[in-house]
Amino acid sequence: MNPFKHARNWSTKALPVKDPNFGHPLDTSHGPILYVEDVSVSFDGFKALNNLNLYIDEGELRCIIGPNGAGKTTMMDVITGKTKPDEGSIYFGQQINLRELSEHQIARGGIGRKFQKPTVFEALSVYENLELATAGNKKFWFTLTRELTGEQRDRIDEVLHTIGLAQSRFNSAGNLSHGQKQWLEIGMLLMQSPRVLLVDEPVAGMTGEETERTAELLTSLAGKHSVIVVEHDMAFVRSIARKVTVLHQGSVLAEGSMDQVQSDPKVVEVYLGE
Numbered sequence: 001m002n003p004f005k006h007a008r009n010w011s012t013k014a015l016p017v018k019d020p021n022f023g024h025p026l027d028t029s030h031g032p033i034l035y036v037e038d039v040s041v042s043f044d045g046f047k048a049l050n051n052l053n054l055y056i057d058e059g060e061l062r063c064i065i066g067p068n069g070a071g072k073t074t075m076m077d078v079i080t081g082k083t084k085p086d087e088g089s090i091y092f093g094q095q096i097n098l099r100e101l102s103e104h105q106i107a108r109g110g111i112g113r114k115f116q117k118p119t120v121f122e123a124l125s126v127y128e129n130l131e132l133a134t135a136g137n138k139k140f141w142f143t144l145t146r147e148l149t150g151e152q153r154d155r156i157d158e159v160l161h162t163i164g165l166a167q168s169r170f171n172s173a174g175n176l177s178h179g180q181k182q183w184l185e186i187g188m189l190l191m192q193s194p195r196v197l198l199v200d201e202p203v204a205g206m207t208g209e210e211t212e213r214t215a216e217l218l219t220s221l222a223g224k225h226s227v228i229v230v231e232h233d234m235a236f237v238r239s240i241a242r243k244v245t246v247l248h249q250g251s252v253l254a255e256g257s258m259d260q261v262q263s264d265p266k267v268v269e270v271y272l273g274e
């Protein structure tokens with residue numbers, strides 16, 4: 001691999017954060033929107049990430065697979081600022097040094113994370129959940145008592161259609177199916193117009209039909225957003241995958257199309273051949 005293929009402008013210092021979009025456009029002129037370079041994280045001497053290198057292009061849909069303990073969750077934790085790496089660099093675009101930002105700043109700045117378990121407000125309607133998400137936080141007394149602008153209402157309508165819940169807008173979120181709750185939560189992230197979406201095991205517990213619709217939803221989001229999907233369900237990964245990264249022992253073991261990684265003897269040995 002050419003080590004300079006993705007080289008950023010290394011002389012650039014991290015810029016101060018002024019607003020949710022960092023006060024200036026994100027520089028993705030070299031292709032990647034996310035640079036994870038030589039990142040290591042240790043827990044009590046055990047390396048959960050070991051010189052991890054990962055480049056995500058703007059608008060791409062990337063699937064990350066790997067056996068239990070490979071470091072997938074830790075990888076998401078370092079990107080989103082939940083865990084700070086011991087070594088290495090993580091850049092959002094060419095100039096924004098994510099190591100210097102808090103989890104909250106990173107979330108507000110355009111990197112959304114969908115955890116495995118849905119955390120929608122069950123007592124509120126689908127619409128109200130999206131309304132809350134316009135505020136960028138869950139302080140709902142403020143959000144629910146203020147007037148939405150026309151632009152915000154349009155955005156909610158757009159997101160309702162994207163996530164396939166336009167017909168359910170007045171339904172209580174608590175009455176949604178598991179799959180619908182997952183879509184609603186993705187919708188809540190979309191209200192923030194994230195540039196990167198990290199999605200952890202989106203189809204766990206879904207019916208076959210919900211899984212298919214989730215595949216359609218995630219593929220439709222790519223292009224407008226960079227989508228990183230961590231998933232154990234290989235049939236699902238195959239149905240959406242363009243480029244797949246296989247993690248093993250905290251590093252990238254293989255990367256390529258699903259066919260390429262599945263036929264890679266290293267991958268067969270550590271994971272798919274299990």
Ligand SMILES: Nc1ncnc2c1ncn2[C@@H]1O[C@H](COP(=O)(O)OP(=O)(O)OP(=O)(O)O)[C@@H](O)[C@H]1O
Pocket residue numbers: 043044047048066067068069070071072073074075
């Ligand atoms: N906070 C922590 N303290 C100690 N060890 C940790 C911590 N977080 C993760 N680990 C260890 O680091 C390794 C990588 O864990 P991680 O959760 O990132 O793997 P994963 O690929 O997400 O696994 P899974 O598919 O089971 O969710 C594991 O061996 C795990 O036990």
